[in-house]
Amino acid sequence: MSILFFKIVLVFYLAGTFAYLSYLIKQRPIISTVATAMLCSGFLFHTVSITLRYMEAGYTPITNLYEAPSFLAWAIIGIYLIMQFRYKITVFGSFISPIASILILVSSAFSKEIGPLPPVLKSFWLPIHVVLAFFGDAIFALAFCAGIMYLIQEHQIKSKKIGSFYYRLPSLKVLDDINHYCLTIGFPLLTLGMITGSIWARHAWGSFWSWDAKEIWSLLTWILYAALLHGRINIGWRGRRAAVFAIVGFFAVMFSFLGVNTMLSGLHTYDRY
Amino acid sequence: MHIVVVGLNHKTAPVELREKLAFPSDTIEEPLRRVTSIPQVSEGLILSTCNRVEVLAVVRDVGEGIKEIRNFLSSHHRVPMSRLDASLYSYDSYDAIKHIFQVASSLDSMVIGEPQILGQLKEAYSLASKHKTSGVILHKFLHKAFLVGKKVRTETRIASAAVSISYAAIELAKKIFATLENKVVMLVGAGEMSELAARHLLNHGVRDILIANRTHSRAERLAKEFDGRPIVFEDLTLFLDQVDIVITSTGSSHYTIRYDDVRRALKIRKYKPLFFIDIAVPRDVEPRINDIENVYLYDVDDLRGVVDANIKEREEETKKAEKIIEREILQFERWLESLNAVPTIISLRERFEEIRKKEVEKTISSMNGGPKIDKEVLDALTSSIINKILHNPVTRLKGRENTRKESYYIDAIRDLFDLEE
Numbered sequence: 306m307s308i309l310f311f312k313i314v315l316v317f318y319l320a321g322t323f324a325y326l327s328y329l330i331k332q333r334p335i336i337s338t339v340a341t342a343m344l345c346s347g348f349l350f351h352t353v354s355i356t357l358r359y360m361e362a363g364y365t366p367i368t369n370l371y372e373a374p375s376f377l378a379w380a381i382i383g384i385y386l387i388m389q390f391r392y393k394i395t396v397f398g399s400f401i402s403p404i405a406s407i408l409i410l411v412s413s414a415f416s417k418e419i420g421p422l423p424p425v426l427k428s429f430w431l432p433i434h435v436v437l438a439f440f441g442d443a444i445f446a447l448a449f450c451a452g453i454m455y456l457i458q459e460h461q462i463k464s465k466k467i468g469s470f471y472y473r474l475p476s477l478k479v480l481d482d483i484n485h486y487c488l489t490i491g492f493p494l495l496t497l498g499m500i501t502g503s504i505w506a507r508h509a510w511g512s513f514w515s516w517d518a519k520e521i522w523s524l525l526t527w528i529l530y531a532a533l534l535h536g537r538i539n540i541g542w543r544g545r546r547a548a549v550f551a552i553v554g555f556f557a558v559m560f561s562f563l564g565v566n567t568m569l570s571g572l573h574t575y576d577r578y
Numbered sequence: 579m580h581i582v583v584v585g586l587n588h589k590t591a592p593v594e595l596r597e598k599l600a601f602p603s604d605t606i607e608e609p610l611r612r613v614t615s616i617p618q619v620s621e622g623l624i625l626s627t628c629n630r631v632e633v634l635a636v637v638r639d640v641g642e643g644i645k646e647i648r649n650f651l652s653s654h655h656r657v658p659m660s661r662l663d664a665s666l667y668s669y670d671s672y673d674a675i676k677h678i679f680q681v682a683s684s685l686d687s688m689v690i691g692e693p694q695i696l697g698q699l700k701e702a703y704s705l706a707s708k709h710k711t712s713g714v715i716l717h718k719f720l721h722k723a724f725l726v727g728k729k730v731r732t733e734t735r736i737a738s739a740a741v742s743i744s745y746a747a748i749e750l751a752k753k754i755f756a757t758l759e760n761k762v763v764m765l766v767g768a769g770e771m772s773e774l775a776a777r778h779l780l781n782h783g784v785r786d787i788l789i790a791n792r793t794h795s796r797a798e799r800l801a802k803e804f805d806g807r808p809i810v811f812e813d814l815t816l817f818l819d820q821v822d823i824v825i826t827s828t829g830s831s832h833y834t835i836r837y838d839d840v841r842r843a844l845k846i847r848k849y850k851p852l853f854f855i856d857i858a859v860p861r862d863v864e865p866r867i868n869d870i871e872n873v874y875l876y877d878v879d880d881l882r883g884v885v886d887a888n889i890k891e892r893e894e895e896t897k898k899a900e901k902i903i904e905r906e907i908l909q910f911e912r913w914l915e916s917l918n919a920v921p922t923i924i925s926l927r928e929r930f931e932e933i934r935k936k937e938v939e940k941t942i943s944s945m946n947g948g949p950k951i952d953k954e955v956l957d958a959l960t961s962s963i964i965n966k967i968l969h970n971p972v973t974r975l976k977g978r979e980n981t982r983k984e985s986y987y988i989d990a991i992r993d994l995f996d997l998e999e
């Protein structure tokens with residue numbers, strides 16, 4: 306059942322992404338309405354699909370490469386929709402929806418079978434650790450989009466080559482503010498995700514820190530965002546520099562999220578397909 | 579009933595001629611009365627701004643009506659027709675409706691998308707309705723025009739891309755700072771252009787203005803005028819850490835603001851963005867400062883580039899606006915066509931006849947088994963009641979043809995008896 310819903314989600318997200326991209330070109334209010342409707346419907350089906358999967362599997366469905374990207378996409382779209390209804394920056398959707406679509410496509414490439422949960426994962430720490438980390442990642446995805454938009458808009462203004470993006474994208478101040486907000490929410494989530502992970506590791510593997518590939522990459526990511534936060538607060542980093550950091554940071558997030566599990570091996574690798 | 583527009587605008591007439599034809603709003607009653615006293619004309623309105631003078635009227639015969647209104651313009655302002663002829667345009671029916679919708683949407687303005695015209699049109703309408711020279715058709719028409727104007731404004735970005743240099747500078751500032759509220763501006767050198775820009779910025783809510791001028795007394799005078807602060811010209815770079823927007827326009831032959839000054843200031847202000855608008859020729863601000871992080875420098879040529887981009891952007895939006903207008907014209911024309919006495923009388927009769935027949939049938943079928951009723955008698959009775967009731971309204975409608983009241987009555991009847999448009 307959850308698989309069927311998942312397929313519906315895939316269709317809605319792809320259609321929504323297409324609509325958001327055509328909104329970027331055409332700028333007709335009706336297109337943005339359709340796009341938002343697609344994404345909202347997709348999100349509802351997605352919620353149902355994840356709930357069903359939870360009931361079918363009997364554990365929080367975030368343990369393999371089918372479940373995890375899908376859950377991250379769900380978190381990204383959820384946070385984005387809240388943001389769109391609050392701040393009305395529709396053009397943001399044109400940047401965020403492709404990311405969610407890619408994640409869902411990655412997800413659909415992996416086996417959807419429900420296998421037995423590795424004993425080490427049978428713990429109440431699983432949902433706490435992973436959900437915290439994933440929501441942090443989702444918020445960094447928003448910061449990544451704001452960063453891309455910032456670089457485009459800044460380039461237009463700085464180089465004095467005013468193109469159509471100049472009219473469509475929000476102001477530099479707004480984009481930089483989003484970067485700032487995302488950092489102040491995403492960083493604590495990432496930190497908490499790592500702390501809970503290390504407590505769990507103490508119970509499961511016997512040590513708080515074991516230099517596992519995922520741990521190393523997460524630490525790298527954490528240092529990147531910590532540097533940005535420090536720069537923002539104490540040195541006055543902002544604008545372009547902060548945007549570049551958010552973009553690089555998100556690549557690190559994506560690598561420790563997907564790359565580690567598909568390319569490297571370590572304690573966090575439960576899923577090998 | 580036809581809508582006509584006769585007038586001239588900035589495209590067809592030079593300012594000297596437009597001045598001559600202008601109607602001051604405080605003495606508009608008399609010309610309004612003269613327009614509506616033309617036998618052809620049942621409703622009239624005069625729109626007079628510095629860019630256009632137009633008479634909008636509802637007439638019975640298009641050719642005659644337009645001719646009379648043209649004569650009125652010529653005789654009222656004592657300008658011979660030979661001088662007016664080439665500049666006056668006249669539109670009727672579809673074209674007239676389209677023209678007024680375009681005017682209301684600011685598509686026909688000198689600066690396309692400028693917001694004042696809709697207000698001026700509203701003012702013209704309120705004068706006409708105050709002096710009772712507008713009736714039901716102009717009432718509906720103008721409200722439709724206001725609606726179209728608003729729709730174009732909200733659904734297209736026709737007004738958002740500015741085509742003057744000072745507007746372009748403000749739009750740029752907004753793309754950098756999101757809002758100008760609480761921003762501090764520094765004026766360096768006092769020229770007509772920079773004063774104008776400062777005034778624009780003040781209108782957008784900037785918090786404070788610092789003014790530096792080589793002649794300090796002039797800076798003080800301007801500071802008083804803008805409610806700002808004068809600063810010593812030689813020290814102006816010391817204030818760069820406190821301001822967000824700098825407008826320079828000195829006559830100096832060398833750079834007044836240099837790369838190192840800006841770099842130093844930026845460190846102190848923790849890299850908060852700084853926007854320089856250099857409208858001086860030769861330039862006041864060292865061009866290299868545009869390379870500094872979070873510093874943006876635009877000179878006059880750069881701003882012209884933005885204006886060009888804005889104009890191009892607007893052309894696309896204009897097409898969108900035209901589509902909206904086209905849709906609204908269709909709707910309005912349908913309503914206008916329904917406002918004829920003859921079809922209204924016909925459908926009014928049909929509506930009554932329909933009711934009569936239904937009630938007669940009902941009565942006969944409900945009398946089943948009761949006393950026998952002659953259907954012919956019943957028909958004759960009911961028909962004659964209807965004829966009696968309708969006699970007066972119908973003769974009134976026919977008799978009032980081509981007065982302002984006619985369309986008023988027709989509209990009311992259509993509404994009261996729910997006749998299809």
